[in-house]
Amino acid sequence: MIVFDTDSTDGLETSHFDFIIIGGGTSGLVVASRLSEDPSINVLVLEAGTNRLNDPRISVPALAISAFEDPDFDWNFKTTPQEQLNGREMLANKGRTLGGSSAINMGMVIYPSCSGMNAWEELGNPGWGWDGFSPYIRKFQKATPPSKESEEHFGDVGYKQEDQGSDGPVQVSFADHYMPYYGAWMKTFEMLGYPQADNPINGTGTGPFINPSAVDPVTHTRSHSAAAYLTAETRARPNLRVVTGALVKALLLEKGTDGVEASTVVFSKGQEVYSVSVGREVILAAGATQTPQILELSGIGDGELLQRHGIETVINNPYVGRNMQEHGIIPYSFEVADGLPSADMARDPDVAAAAMTSYEKDGSGPLGYIQFAAAFMPCVDLPQEQRNEMVESIKALIKNPETPRALQKQLEAQAKLLEIPEETTAQFILAPFQLNPREEIPKRAFGPSHPGNFISICTVLSYPLSRGSVHIGSNKAEHAPVIDVGTLSNPVDLELHARHCMWADRVAATEPFASLLKKGGYRLHSQEPVDLERAKELCKELVMSNYHFCGTCAMMPEEDGGVVDSRLKVYGTTNIRVVDASVFPLIPRGNIQATVFAVAEKAADIIKGDI
Numbered sequence: 100m101i102v103f104d105t106d107s108t109d110g111l112e113t114s115h116f117d118f119i120i121i122g123g124g125t126s127g128l129v130v131a132s133r134l135s136e137d138p139s140i141n142v143l144v145l146e147a148g149t150n151r152l153n154d155p156r157i158s159v160p161a162l163a164i165s166a167f168e169d170p171d172f173d174w175n176f177k178t179t180p181q182e183q184l185n186g187r188e189m190l191a192n193k194g195r196t197l198g199g200s201s202a203i204n205m206g207m208v209i210y211p212s213c214s215g216m217n218a219w220e221e222l223g224n225p226g227w228g229w230d231g232f233s234p235y236i237r238k239f240q241k242a243t244p245p246s247k248e249s250e251e252h253f254g255d256v257g258y259k260q261e262d263q264g265s266d267g268p269v270q271v272s273f274a275d276h277y278m279p280y281y282g283a284w285m286k287t288f289e290m291l292g293y294p295q296a297d298n299p300i301n302g303t304g305t306g307p308f309i310n311p312s313a314v315d316p317v318t319h320t321r322s323h324s325a326a327a328y329l330t331a332e333t334r335a336r337p338n339l340r341v342v343t344g345a346l347v348k349a350l351l352l353e354k355g356t357d358g359v360e361a362s363t364v365v366f367s368k369g370q371e372v373y374s375v376s377v378g379r380e381v382i383l384a385a386g387a388t389q390t391p392q393i394l395e396l397s398g399i400g401d402g403e404l405l406q407r408h409g410i411e412t413v414i415n416n417p418y419v420g421r422n423m424q425e426h427g428i429i430p431y432s433f434e435v436a437d438g439l440p441s442a443d444m445a446r447d448p449d450v451a452a453a454a455m456t457s458y459e460k461d462g463s464g465p466l467g468y469i470q471f472a473a474a475f476m477p478c479v480d481l482p483q484e485q486r487n488e489m490v491e492s493i494k495a496l497i498k499n500p501e502t503p504r505a506l507q508k509q510l511e512a513q514a515k516l517l518e519i520p521e522e523t524t525a526q527f528i529l530a531p532f533q534l535n536p537r538e539e540i541p542k543r544a545f546g547p548s549h550p551g552n553f554i555s556i557c558t559v560l561s562y563p564l565s566r567g568s569v570h571i572g573s574n575k576a577e578h579a580p581v582i583d584v585g586t587l588s589n590p591v592d593l594e595l596h597a598r599h600c601m602w603a604d605r606v607a608a609t610e611p612f613a614s615l616l617k618k619g620g621y622r623l624h625s626q627e628p629v630d631l632e633r634a635k636e637l638c639k640e641l642v643m644s645n646y647h648f649c650g651t652c653a654m655m656p657e658e659d660g661g662v663v664d665s666r667l668k669v670y671g672t673t674n675i676r677v678v679d680a681s682v683f684p685l686i687p688r689g690n691i692q693a694t695v696f697a698v699a700e701k702a703a704d705i706i707k708g709d710i
């Protein structure tokens with residue numbers, strides 16, 4: 100039982116804090132923990148959400164979805180109706196508790212690619228290419244090799260301890276047991292010409308792999324950022340203060356000769372409003388949907404937008420909140436052969452109770468781990484002529500004077516990636532349960548709402564060209580930001596994703612995977628395989644949020660449409676930085692939390708270097 104009082108506001112307004120970190124989520128707690136390693140530096144973390152460090156809905160890895168929609172854990176945002184997706188609103192759930200989204204996410208640990216990271220550097224960010232960034236992928240983690248049983252099951256999974264991080268805070272481990280689909284996954288891709296990938300932490304190659312998760316292999320608990328970085332030793336530091344239920348409303352800004360300085364952070368807790376003075380810096384870590392909101396509420400953003408909401412413009416930067424990127428995920432769910440398992444079996448209360456009993460006894464059983472596998476794949480069936488057409492359409496967009504400058508630069512990098520036929524264009528994910536994108540309520544979409552036992556093959560575009568935005572809809576922090584995610588709004592994304600979905604059907608029809616599925620069984624996406632045009636329609640109908648929102652305060656040169664520089668400082672300010680997923684100039688090739696952890700670790704070193 101962790102006892103950690105984060106409720107008190109006593110003496111806050113008269114205390115001195117060198118750094119005030121806004122958001123005690125994935126990135127915020129990394130930076131808080133690293134900066135407070137120096138006892139002479141006083142750090143305050145203001146987290147709008149709860150302190151639920153002892154709650155099983157966070158700590159039990161396989162209970163992830165149970166926290167959805169509960170305001171004690173989840174902001175439960177939705178996007179605006181997406182015209183290009185037949186007017187659907189997408190889910191935009193986000194962690195609202197210590198640990199942020201890492202406390203409620205699916206736990207998959209997936210690494211970015213060399214080429215994707217090098218594109219960050221090429222976009223004008225020295226030090227952020229693969230060589231400068233990859234040490235931080237190892238710094239955040241303590242990796243444990245797969246169990247003997249897994250090795251017997253899979254053979255060599257390409258894991259090498261010397262490639263991994265071995266003394267970082269976040270526990271990264273593999274499941275204890277795997278259902279039969281995982282071995283078949285590896286073999287089926289091989290049958291299709293794509294053998295096992297190189298260890299993905301090295302950032303290269305294509306093919307299938309068994310991915311680890313952020314789970315402590317000894318306690319079988321989730322290793323989210325609060326569990327990993329707010330250790331007993333860190334929590335006891337007299338120079339670190341964490342306050343939960345503290346909703347930051349705005350920063351008070353003053354214009355100085357060197358630029359704009361944040362002097363005060365204003366937040367509310369319950370009915371009270373508090374003002375805390377900034378010693379050195381404000382570090383924004385409120386996530387890609389709320390960091391831009393806080394900047395705009397403080398007067399940093401598009402002047403016209405701010406004026407519409409009665410906010411005085413202090414720094415006019417129209418790129419704040421633009422450039423939103425999100426992968427989107429399309430699940431194809433297949434009924435499994437009679438007698439084979441699936442996580443859908445947990446709908447039976449006796450099965451669920453047995454799993455809980457086993458977990459409570461010694462952490463064993465299916466609740467104690469998260470079982471996924473993945474593959475990075477090029478677009479196999481894309482004829483060269485179509486590839487050329489796609490590249491040409493990107494080039495036309497780059498030349499279009501209406502395309503924002505930041506996007507032009509990013510598209511140049513993305514066109515280069517698409518020109519390489521063997522470069523990853525999608526991530527495939529094997530999930531051991533059904534997904535129901537036609538259901539609007541999250542628990543029904545992610546739960547076993549359809550009778551029968553299923554597994555899902557999901558496809559995710561690695562480097563989507565589509566862009567969205569997030570902006571304030573009012574001048575109040577209490578109101579949800581307006582999230583216009585833009586998924587599949589670029590026709591190239593739609594065609595690429597449709598082609599990958601068709602390939603998911605091919606995986607399902609290839610041995611040995613095919614024999615694990617029920618002959619003539621139910622397919623939740625569509626009963627029969629479909630042609631390209633129908634696959635595009637299905638994409639619009641089925642694409643779900645993958646919750647990988649990023650890019651809304653992009654790190655790029657100011658003249659190219661950036662919001663922060665490569666030391667993560669907001670342009671025009673002397674003491675405001677951003678350290679969360681907002682700063683990604685380009686989304687990485689797969690799930691993004693490993694990149695978020697690594698960005699925050701690198702940010703902490705940058706900030707320390709500037710003290």
Ligand SMILES: Cc1cc2nc3c(=O)[nH]c(=O)nc-3n(C[C@H](O)[C@H](O)[C@H](O)COP(=O)(O)OP(=O)(O)OC[C@H]3O[C@@H](n4cnc5c(N)ncnc54)[C@H](O)[C@@H]3O)c2cc1C
Nearest residue numbers: 122124125126147199200204205206207347386680690692
């Ligand atoms: C449901 C879900 C599933 C996911 N699954 C995976 C996965 O399996 N693998 C993977 O790699 N990635 C996954 N992700 C993505 C990943 O978890 C996030 O990209 C990452 O955690 C974001 O980190 P962050 O620091 O940018 O923001 P967050 O972790 O969201 O932290 C932001 C924090 O700021 C707080 N905050 C916001 N506004 C304010 C304010 N005004 N005042 C004070 N505090 C504020 C929030 O409450 C939150 O705690 C998933 C995300 C979600 C939501």
